[in-house]
Each structure stands twice: as structure tokens, then as C-alpha cells.
Amino acid sequence: MGAGKKQKSKNPTADLQGDLNAKALQSDRSASSKRKRLNGISDIRRFFHRNTEPIYFISATNFNLLGMDEWIRNFNFLSAIDCFDGKHPHVYVPPEIPHEPFESIEDINNYLLSHPDLLKLLRDRGANGKNGKAVFLMFDEKTEALCKKAGLEVCFPPAALRTKIDDKVETTRIAERAGVKCVPNVLAKVDSYEMLRKVSKKLGEDLVIQTAFGDSGHTTYFISNEKEFKKYEKDIVAAPEVKVMKRINCRGSALEACVTRHGTIVGPLMTELVGFPELTPYKGGWCGNEVFAGAFQSKTRKEARNAAIAFGDELKKLGYRGYFEIxxxxxxxxxxxxxxxxxxxxxxxxxxxxxxxxxxxxxPLFVFHLLEWMGVDYDLDVEALNTRWADPDNIDSWSQLVIKHTKDSVAQITEAPPSGIWELSDSKQIRYVRPQTHRRTVHTENRAFWLRIAGKGDYFYEGADLGILVSPGRFMDDDFKLTDRAKAWIKGIRSQYQVTPIAAADSMIEAHQHEFKLL
Known part of the structure; x- marks a missing residue:
């Protein structure tokens, strides 16, 4: 599968169908067929706790929406990789059937939506050809067509609109219309080093070039001279247009938001872990986040929040609604x-x-995203909500590490650390405590929730996602360097993996088949 998966599902169709097909209690159904208008947060929470319509997150893993099954009744995960070895009550991984090599998450989703066992499950839980709603991390026009055929409503704006907004060049233009500042830049076709210097005359000697699409450092190029340009020339020249930016001494941060009919809801500003060689082989590659109240000055948080609201308002004009990240x-x-x-x-x-x-x-922010597709009217004071979420007193401190295989080598995994709660001892050794589905029972900084992605039978290859570690507190110090605790956790998790080298020819095949981002 997406991480070299060769195993059969440990979560059989029959077992999951038995769980998912349980009839809703009569008390969960409204006495009236007409849905009442939801008046504020309490009504919205109750609405989702009593939801009877099947809703599915379809993706390689359930990582991105961990815990949403506890907020939204009848919310289930249809995955290609079983991170929980059959122990998660709401994760279904169909038995693997023959398929073309996956080259993207979209390919994985389209495979799942074509799987006969999964389609049967959808039909058995649906009614009159309406089999529920679907949400995705990534999808394309083929995914949309497969959902329509399967009787699923996609709870996201159209793939074509998402692709347009995902274009880094187009994002810059949207920001300009919204009055949101970007790093000094120029958008241009660059066909030579001489052309690059001509169009970027006002940006200085040290430049950053981005092509329209790409993630985690794969299509961001740092160029100060012709030698560095030559290294990436093929990709830069092939692009119809690139974004050329002045290189600044900067720190990255991230913020998630949601465009609703009542305005844009904005989450807190998070620090980003980027390019740490202990975690990722990619320079500029995302490898984690921190949420903590003192991460940024009040002025910085306010600027980012206002920019997100303005950008969200501009997205709304384009017909976009729902979740986005800046x-x-x-x-x-x-x-x-x-x-x-x-x-x-x-x-x-x-x-x-x-x-x-x-x-x-x-x-959760995702609840407000989903609410836009639930066919119910609601009232919500977005300004009051944003004010509460911006208050540092309401922000608890958590960090996550995305751990990849960083070496240029390929091997097959024979032992892997299971998902669940792990503990770090005073001697910097780690031990498995118990199974768990997300971080909710982690209360101290010497414990963490580990979500395993690469398991037994999968492959190590450069950039392979091994998993995600989440713990209270910070994984970076005040100078934004990895803490000793973070390094101990990384070393401890890696020590739990055992591998067997494989033949060079097989290595090339496996590495090539799975060179894309799963998370």
C-alpha cells in the first residue's frame, strides 16, 4: 500500500459491518422530519452527537482527523493502512486486491472507492442510493466521479477549485486581492539564469523560487548563484510560471481556519518544525508543529488572524467554503x-x-467545516468564537513530531512499534504502555501518543513516513532547536524498528512505488 503495505486487513469486513450496521436508537431520531435551526454551540454539538447519517474519512490513514469519531456520531475511517492492527473500532481497511502502483493519495482513495468490499459496506449502510457523505485529505475529479457512482456526497468544494487555490502562484494573487502581504516577490516565466536575474533585480542576490505545486520542501529552491540555479534548472524552466521571492531570515508558522456562511473561523497560530535532519531528509520539509500560548507576540498573532480572515473572505468570493490552512x-x-x-x-x-x-x-474546527454540508440552518457568533480561541488562557501546550526515514537506503520492516501510549524513562529509554486511538489519555510530558504509519512488512526508503509522535509541552526550545526530550523520543522510536535489507533491484522498485506524501 502507500507505505509498502503487503499485509491483509486485520479488521475484516464482517466485523466492521457488524459494528457499523447497528440500528440507531429511536431516541436518536427527531420526532419531526423537519430539522430545526441550530442556535449556537450547544445545539451544534448535540446535532452531531445525534447524527444518524454515515460520514466517512477516506484516506491512506486516519491521522488527519483523529478523534473526530468521538464528536460526530456515525463517523468512520476507510483507510488503506491499518495503523491500529484492527483495534480501532471505527477504522476499516479492506483486504488488499491487485492495483496499479500508487503515485499519490488520490490514487489510494480511488482504489478504495473502487474496492468491492468497501462498496458493499457503503450500500449496506445507505438507503435509496444515498450512502452518506465523504471527506478527504486529497481528491481529484476521478474521486468525485467515483463518489457519485457510490452514492456519496463529497463534503468539500470541487477538486478543480481546490487545485486552483493550491497553486502557489494563484495563492499570491488571491492574497494581493485580499490585501494580505506576501514576501516581496515577482511572478514570472524563468527560462534561464539570466532571465532570473533580470526579473528579480529588486529582490537581491539571495532568492527563493517556488513552482506552482509541491509540498514539504520538494519544490522550493534556494538560489544565490548560477551553480545553485543549474542544480534545479530543469524543474524551474519547465514551469509555465514561478514565484521568485526575496530570501528573508524568517520563522515559519501555520494556522488553520474555516470559511462558513457566518464568516471565517480561525484557530491559533502554531509553530512549525521544518527541515530537522533528525526527522526528515528534505531541506525545508515540514516535520511537526507546536501549539503553545507564548509562541508569538500578541501583535504577530493578531496580524496572522486578521490575514486569515481576509484571505478566507476572498476565498468565499471564489465559491470556496470549509477548511483551509495558511x-x-x-x-x-x-x-x-x-x-x-x-x-x-x-x-x-x-x-x-x-x-x-x-x-x-x-x-473542533472540522465540525464547523462539516456543518456547511449537513443541510441544516444554524446561528453562530463567529466573532465571539474567534475571540475565545485567540485568548492565550484557552490554549494548552502540545507538540507533534513527524518522523521519516532519513537515510538513502531501503529495507523491509520486520518489527515496528504499535500505535498507542508510550513512556520515556529518566534513562531516556521508551516503553509501550497501552493501546490508544489518540492523545486524550496523555497527561504528562514523559508520555506520548504514537501513531504508527510504517509497520511490519512495509519498507524503509528515503522520506518514508514512519509515524507521528504527540506529547504535551514543547519539542523545541526558545531558540527553536530540538529539545533533548524530542531527540530522546526520536531515538527511542527508531530503536523499536527492526529491518531486513533487500536486494538492490527490489529496493528501487519499492522506493519508486511509494515516493509521495501520505500525511
Whole structure:
């Protein structure tokens, strides 16, 4: 599968269908067929706790929406990888059947939506050809067609609109219309080093170039001279248009938000872990986040929040609604806050937003996204909600590490650490405590929730996602370097893996088949 999966599902169709097909209690059904208008947070929470319509998160894993099955009744995960070895009550992984090599998450989703066992499950739980609602991390036009055929409503804006907004060049233009500042830049076709210097004359010698699409450092190029340009020339010249930016001394941050009919809801500003060689082989590659109240000055938080609201309002004009994430860059020399890029989707930071204390006091941000597709009218004071979520007193401190295989080597995994709660001892050794489905029972900094992605039978290859570690407190110090605790956790998790080298020819095949981002 997406991480070299060769195993059969440990969560059989029959077992899951028995759980999912349980009849709803009569008390869960409204006495009237007409839905009442929801008046504020309490009604919205109750509405989802009593939901009887099947809702599915379809993706490689359930990582991005961990815990949402506890907020939304009849919410289930249809996955390609079983991170929980059959122990999660709401995760279904169909038995693997022959398929073309996966080259993207979209390919995985389209495979799942074509799987006969999964389609039967959808039909058995549906009625009159309406088999529920579907949400995704990534999807394309083929996914939309397969959902229509399967009787599923996609609870996201159209794939074509998402692709347009996902374009880093287009994002810059949207930001300009919204009055949101970007790092000084020029948008241009670059066909040579001479052309690059001509169009970027006002941006200085040290430049950053981005092509329209790409993630986690794969399509961001740092160029100061012709030698560095030559290294990436093929990709840059092939692009119809690139974004050329002045290189600034900056720190990255991320913020998730949601466009609703009542305005844009904004989560807190998170720090980003980027490019740490202990975690990722990619320079500039995202490898984690922190949420804590003192991460940024009040002025910076306010600027980012206002920018997100303005950007969300501009997205709404384009017909977009629902979840999105913005990456910000704070210039450490001037203090200015710039928009980096926009991801029109849930992201790898979504569980950090949705499982935080500020969200649980009201409702997770994703709940407000889904509400836009539930066919019910509602009232919501977005300004009051944003004010509460911006209050540092309402923000608890959590961090996550995304741990990848960082070496240029390939091997097959023979032993892997199971998902659940782990503990770090005073001697920096880790031990498995118990199974768990997300971080809710982690209360101290010497414990963490581990979500395993790469398991027994999968493969190590450069950039392979091994899993995600989540713990209270910070994983970076005040100088934004990894703490000793973070390094001990990384070393401890890696020590739990055992592998067997495989033949060079097989290595090339496996590495090539799975070179894409799962999270």
C-alpha cells in the first residue's frame, strides 16, 4: 500500500459491518422530519452527537482527523493502512486486491472507492442510493466521479477549485486581492539564469523560487548563484510560471481556519518544525508543529488572524467554503508577517487544532467545516468564537513530531512499534504502555501518543513516513532547536524498528512505488 503495505486487513469486513450496521436508537431520531435551526454551540454539538447519517474519512490513514469519531456520531475511517492492527473500532481497511502502483493519495482513495468490499459496506449502510457523505485529505475529479457512482456526497468544494487555490502562484494573487502581504516577490516565466536575474533585480542576490505545486520542501529552491540555479534548472524552466521571492531570515508558522456562511473561523497560530535532519531528509520539509500560548507576540498573532480572515473572505468570493490552512513567514529582522502559502484542505496539523482544549471547549474546527454540508440552518457568533480561541488562557501546550526515514537506503520492516501510549524513562529509554486511538489519555510530558504509519512488512526508503509522535509541552526550545526530550523520543522510536535489507533491484522498485506524501 502507500507505505509498502503487503499485509491483509486485520479488521475484516464482517466485523466492521457488524459494528457499523447497528440500528440507531429511536431516541436518536427527531420526532419531526423537519430539522430545526441550530442556535449556537450547544445545539451544534448535540446535532452531531445525534447524527444518524454515515460520514466517512477516506484516506491512506486516519491521522488527519483523529478523534473526530468521538464528536460526530456515525463517523468512520476507510483507510488503506491499518495503523491500529484492527483495534480501532471505527477504522476499516479492506483486504488488499491487485492495483496499479500508487503515485499519490488520490490514487489510494480511488482504489478504495473502487474496492468491492468497501462498496458493499457503503450500500449496506445507505438507503435509496444515498450512502452518506465523504471527506478527504486529497481528491481529484476521478474521486468525485467515483463518489457519485457510490452514492456519496463529497463534503468539500470541487477538486478543480481546490487545485486552483493550491497553486502557489494563484495563492499570491488571491492574497494581493485580499490585501494580505506576501514576501516581496515577482511572478514570472524563468527560462534561464539570466532571465532570473533580470526579473528579480529588486529582490537581491539571495532568492527563493517556488513552482506552482509541491509540498514539504520538494519544490522550493534556494538560489544565490548560477551553480545553485543549474542544480534545479530543469524543474524551474519547465514551469509555465514561478514565484521568485526575496530570501528573508524568517520563522515559519501555520494556522488553520474555516470559511462558513457566518464568516471565517480561525484557530491559533502554531509553530512549525521544518527541515530537522533528525526527522526528515528534505531541506525545508515540514516535520511537526507546536501549539503553545507564548509562541508569538500578541501583535504577530493578531496580524496572522486578521490575514486569515481576509484571505478566507476572498476565498468565499471564489465559491470556496470549509477548511483551509495558511503558512505564514515572520521576518525575524523586521517583525513583519507574510503569507507563505495556502492549503485548501485539512492538513497534517489538523489533529493539533481539532484536539486542543480551546476547540473542545466549543467544538473542533472540522465540525464547523462539516456543518456547511449537513443541510441544516444554524446561528453562530463567529466573532465571539474567534475571540475565545485567540485568548492565550484557552490554549494548552502540545507538540507533534513527524518522523521519516532519513537515510538513502531501503529495507523491509520486520518489527515496528504499535500505535498507542508510550513512556520515556529518566534513562531516556521508551516503553509501550497501552493501546490508544489518540492523545486524550496523555497527561504528562514523559508520555506520548504514537501513531504508527510504517509497520511490519512495509519498507524503509528515503522520506518514508514512519509515524507521528504527540506529547504535551514543547519539542523545541526558545531558540527553536530540538529539545533533548524530542531527540530522546526520536531515538527511542527508531530503536523499536527492526529491518531486513533487500536486494538492490527490489529496493528501487519499492522506493519508486511509494515516493509521495501520505500525511
Amino acid at each position: 503558512d505564514f513567514l515572520t521576518d525575524l529582522d523586521t517583525g513583519k508577517v507574510y503569507l507563505g502559502e495556502c492549503n485548501p484542505r485539512i492538513t497534517g496539523a489538523s489533529s493539533m487544532t481539532n484536539l486542543s482544549a480551546f476547540a473542545h471547549a466549543d467544538a
